[in-house]
Each structure stands twice: as structure tokens, then as C-alpha cells.
Amino acid sequence: MRHRRSIRFVVSILFVRATRVFMKLLRLKGTHFPGQLAKKLCPDFLHRIEKPDKIIAVTGTNGKTTVANMVADLARTFGLTFAHNAYGSNIEEGIITTLLDATTLTGKKKLPLAILEIDERLTRIIFKAIRPDYLIITNLFRESYLRNAHGEFIYDLLDESITSDTHVIVNADDLLSQNLAADRPHTAFGIARLPGEKLITESLIRDVVLCPRCHGQLTDQFIRYHHIGRSRCDACGWHSLNADYEITSILSVDSEKALPFDKLQDADSLVLNTKDGEELYPFRGENILDLYNELAAITLFRTLGKSRDEIAQALTGIIIGQSRKEIVEVGDKRVYRMLAKGKNPIAVSRVLGAVHPIPGKKQFILLIDTSTETVTIEDNAAWIFDADLALLNADDVTRVVVAGRRCEDFRVALLLAGVDKEKIVTRRDKHDAADALLFEEGSETIAILYSLYNEPVSRIVAKCLYEHLEARC
Incomplete structure (x- = not known):
């Protein structure tokens, strides 16, 4: 080299x-x-x-x-x-x-x-x-x-x-990438099915349904989303990797019992099952994606020989994903501004899935339209219909604002996903998105999802929203 x-x-x-x-x-x-x-x-x-x-x-x-x-x-x-x-x-x-x-x-x-x-x-x-x-x-x-x-x-x-000599740290819940551990030194991480979590979550996209070894039909033991979960093949014996570091529960100082899946945002610590027994680590995240991200980092440093105490102490000052997520509380409203990659149905689905379990009323502003004034060969709207927009078809979702030149395509996709037409509002100009929200009394979550190239306008929309909310306080 x-x-x-x-x-x-x-x-x-x-x-x-x-x-x-x-x-x-x-x-x-x-x-x-x-x-x-x-x-x-x-x-x-x-x-x-x-x-x-x-x-x-x-x-x-x-x-x-x-x-x-x-x-x-x-x-x-x-x-x-x-x-x-x-x-x-x-x-x-x-x-x-x-x-x-x-x-x-x-x-x-x-x-x-x-x-x-x-x-x-x-x-x-x-x-x-x-x-x-x-x-x-x-x-x-x-x-x-x-x-x-x-x-x-x-x-x-x-x-x-x-x-063959690179030590890979792999996600034991990913039915695809975990196979890169074969014939290489490896350490695997995963998250067990948490209390209250569905056994099988259906997604529009699932890319791994056949055994990676014999290509027979897989038997699912647990599917969190897409091809993230645990499966086995009854024909050849292939099965998901056993995680060396596995989160088994999430905790809060305010609760003596493990928190259910829909209370992830209230968690302040996680329980990790390891070869050395159970280990407790602080958790300053909001959702399942944050759990996976922190777990990957913990697994690396435990593999490198750092002790639980060293890692736990270091984690106390770290907030997960600050560059991709902003959370602001204004009165009784909690506003999330989160990156969701444009033209990427799984990325959008996962961010929607992260907000979906939060209890209480919710409104969404979708700034994920990446189209421009000049239509190009890259301006393909098909991906919109592969996103799990049915997550927005919920009684506690009161409004969905879609902004951008493709807003009417998004409206069609939302209608096909079962979202009530009365809840959908479209705006061609993304700057007008905040004005289309419902401003009512009571606590709720407002989520602004933006694509990478819409980050600047998402800040403008968020600022406008904060001003609206502060004026009502």
C-alpha cells in the first residue's frame, strides 16, 4: 500500500x-x-x-x-x-x-x-x-x-x-450488509425487539426476502422496517448474525420499568447485553435511528478495548445527530427540523417513522421536493410513490403541508396512501409552508422534513414558524 x-x-x-x-x-x-x-x-x-x-x-x-x-x-x-x-x-x-x-x-x-x-x-x-x-x-x-x-x-x-484483514463492525439487524462479516474479522451490533414494538412492520420497499446463501424463502422472526430485523432460512440453516452488542431495553429515570417503543423520546439510558453481561449507557437521542447510531459508536470503542465506564462517561456530553436534526420547544409546541434525503424513499420513510410513534397531535411540513425550475432527466417523481407515506394516515396527524414544484405529485401520493384530502395542503413556494399550518391550542409536535439542498429554506420556514408560535404564547 x-x-x-x-x-x-x-x-x-x-x-x-x-x-x-x-x-x-x-x-x-x-x-x-x-x-x-x-x-x-x-x-x-x-x-x-x-x-x-x-x-x-x-x-x-x-x-x-x-x-x-x-x-x-x-x-x-x-x-x-x-x-x-x-x-x-x-x-x-x-x-x-x-x-x-x-x-x-x-x-x-x-x-x-x-x-x-x-x-x-x-x-x-x-x-x-x-x-x-x-x-x-x-x-x-x-x-x-x-x-x-x-x-x-x-x-x-x-x-x-x-x-480480508479489515475488522468490520456490522449491523446484525440488516439482512443485507451483515453478510459482509463472512470470512472477515467482525463485531456485530443490534437492537432486540423492544416492548410494544410490532412483530412485523410492513414497508413498501423490502429488498431482502430471499436467503443470502441458497436464495430460498426467508422465515421472518421480527421485522422492524424494510429488511431490518431478524430472519432465518429453514432450507439451508442461514440465520441473522448474533449481535455481540445488543440493546435489550431503554430506560428513563422517571420509570422503574423498561420504556415501550413509543416512548423512545423519553429515554435517557439504554441497556446493552454483551459477553461481559449487561451494561448501562446514557442515551441522548429521540428515536430508533439515534439508537442504532449510538450503538455503532459504542460497539467500535468496545471492540477497540475501551471500558464501559470510559465510554459511558464520554457519552454524557454528546447529543446524537446535531448536524442533521434540530429540536426547539416553543410554549407547548415541539418543533423538529430533520434531514430526509430527497429522491430517497427509504430515507424519507425512516424519518417519518421516527416521528410517527411520538404520542399526541402532529403536523408535518415536507420540504423534500428536489425539482427545479428547469425540468431535467433527474427530475423523476417515481420515488415519491415508494415512500411509506401511509405513516401520515393517522388520526393524530392533523395536517400535512407539501411545498415545492412537485407538490401536486406529492398530493396524489398522499391520497393513494390513504391520507385524508382535507389534511393535505400544497404550496408551490416553499417559503409559504409555515403559513399553511393549523395554529391551535394545546401541545403537539411539528416536524419539518427537508432534503439536503432545501436546508437553507428549511431554516427560513422554521424561523417563520417560531415567530408565529411565539406571537401566540
């Missing part, structure tokens, strides 16, 4: 570093431009730059940014020195930019550790130059149709790219 540093490489890295200094003087931001420049000047730059002694990588369809940031937060608390692409790109150019911070002026290693979020599709390129010592794989799902319509395609890329 180690390549000699050529004259071309040394000249390139010196020029790139000078460019970064110039950009900082001009107060220009560029999370992966230095990497773009380095690759342009020296195509095998990533191969030639020296790597830290240890590399922890995080990949997967959903949750990789949150998990990578949480791993970095914990590592920082433990006093570790490292490079991390926290706000940078997870493609090759972004990895190069991050490694520039981990090396000396001429590209020799300087920091002992790198924590890298890596795009799952690009592991086939990046892993030719970088071999992670530990690789967390959060999950694998289909994504946008234009980018990744088949989780099995990404699975094959990863299986071909991950070396």
Missing part, C-alpha cells in the same frame, strides 16, 4: 498547501477543492500520501455522517489526536483534503489516526489506496434511483473492495 513519493507528488502537495493558505487569507471555504487540485496535479496522490498508523472508516447508506461525527466526538473526549472529514466531502477528493491535515508539509504522516466517512459507492476506488483497520457499515439500502437503485449492487462493490 505504501508508494514512493515522486517529485511530481512533492511539487503537487506544496502547491496545494500554498493554495489552501491563499484560500484561508481570502476566507474562502473549500471542503474538497484542495483534493480536486491535488488529484488533477498528481492522479495517484491518494496512493502516495502517507497514511496514519490507524484508520477508522464509516460507510453505509444512511447514518454514516452521524456515526462518523459521533466516533470523532468520542475520540476527542478520549484525548486522541486525529484527522476527520467532519464537514468535508466523503469522496476521494475530500479524503485527500482530510489527509493533508494528517501529514507534514511534504506528505509524511503526522497524526496517528484518521476517522473517515466514505461514500459507499466510492469504496471501490478509495480502498485501493486506503485500507481501514476498522470499518463501520451502518446499513445498506436502495437510495435514489439515479444513484443507487439496488442495495445488492453496493453490497457487491463493498464485498470486492474490503480486504
